[in-house]
Each structure stands twice: as structure tokens, then as C-alpha cells.
Amino acid sequence: MLKNIGFVGGGKMAEAIVRGLLANGLVRPGQVVVGEPLPERREALTSRHGVATTTSNREAVRTAELVVLAVQPQHVGEVLADLRGQFFDGQLVLSIVAGVTLARLVEGLEHRAVVRVMPNTPAQVGEGVSVWTATPAVSEASREQARAILRSLGREVFVADEKYLDMATALSGSGPAYVFLFMEAMVDAGVHLGFTRKVAEELVLQTVLGSVVMARESGKHLAELRNLVTSPAGTTAAGLQELEDGRLRAVVDRAVLAAYERCKELGQGRK
Helix, strand or coil: CCCCEEEECCCHHHHHHHHHHHHCCCCCHHHEEEECCCHHHHHHHHHHHCCEEECCHHHHHCCCCEEEECCCHHHHHHHHHHHCCCCCCCCEEEECCCCCCHHHHHHHHCCCCEEEEECCHHHHHCCEEEEEEECCCCCHHHHHHHHHHHHCCEEEEECCCCHHHHHHHHHHHCHHHHHHHHHHHHHHHHHHHCCCHHHHHHHHHHHHHHHHHHHHHHCCCHHHHHHHHCCCCCHHHHHHHHHHHCCHHHHHHHHHHHHHHHHHHHHCCCC
């Protein structure tokens, strides 16, 4: 079981981590303190999970062996300034702030033991994927703590080079929004054909879920799975031709690249 944990920021992703930790028995509610400025969020966290909350980030981190930074990138400068010099030896900082580098976190907090993580929103239902890295000052025991936390949210992937964090932000971090948009477009197309929206949503949701499970369990290349569905001169071939003519692959590539560039801008403090 993990020790006392302090959260700086009590948004949806912070709550997902709290939920995962409690559900997996890694902490008890009394071991968690969340620093959050919005009264409605503090009330929601306390009523739903029984954790303590405070308006003071310094109070949230004061006795916590593990601190989770979960604020928006636009606010990280003021948060770092407020918390600078407030950490003690042996304390681990785990940041889920998109785009903010380890170097900036270490310098801003005046603390060397920092883990940087890029989770994604399916963590809210225990099906997320988190890409993470750590400074050399993070001990193996602390790395195991980080792994335990991230596994409570789904899957975790460690990378030795920090450059992959911004890439993961654009791919798996923003990725659920791309998937939701594609699903929304499929539902709209189903309604255009004549299905009710409820039936179209059910068909699309199960199709996407089944396709993901099939891809994971089959071990086959995605192109091979696509070919299994595609008969020569058939209905699927006709649909795929329209997607290729619309340059779906190129549009997706540009979307991921745009998200990657924006992530780097945010990390540099640009709004």
C-alpha cells in the first residue's frame, strides 16, 4: 500500500487517479489530500471518495510522500512558483501536466525526484494507457510506486527518452478525441441511412469495441485484419476507397502532428 498522497489540482484526471488508487486498495481515503481552488470540485471529491481537500497546494503536499501535479499547462508557472522549495528528500513528484518538461519541473520546484506521465482519459474507466519517464534521482522503489499508480488506471509504458512524452500526448493523450470524432461521424452516417440515433450508436459502439478486442487478442497486423473484412469489389472495398480518396491517413497524420506541435508550445509556456 502506498503512503500519503497529495494532489495539486482536483480535475477529472486527478479524480481518475484517486478512484483507481482507492479501487485497487493502494491507499485509503484518509491518506489522500487534494489541493483544489474550486469549491464545487472539493465538495465532489469529498462526497464521492471521502478524501480530504484544501484550497492550499502547500498544505496538500506538506506531509505527502507522493505528490501528483494535475493542473492545466497554462497554470503551471504560478503553481511551480508557489511550491518552490516546499519538498523534502525522499518525496516523489509525479506530473501529468502536458508538455511541461522534467527540467522545468525540477528547476521550478527545486526538487530532483520527478516522474513525468502522459495518461489519457480512458483512465477514468480503468482502461487508459500512460506513457512515463523519470529523472535519475527517482529510486527504483519510487519507480515501482509510479508503476503501481499507473497500472491502477490501465496500462503503462516506460520510455527512457523524454521526447516520447510529447509524442504520446499527441497520439494516445489526444487520441480518444480522434476516435470519438470518427465514431460520431459513423453514427451520423447511420442516421443518414435511416437508423434511429439510438440504434446507430449501439451499432457503432459495439463495432469499435469488438474491433479493438479483436485487434488486441488476434496478434495480427491491423492491415491484415482490415483485409479480412474486405472482399474484392465488395461493400467494404467501396467504403474504404472513399476514405482513401478523402486522404484519411494524411488528415490523421496532420492532426497528430498539430497536437504534437501544440504540446511543445504549451511546454515552453506559450498560450
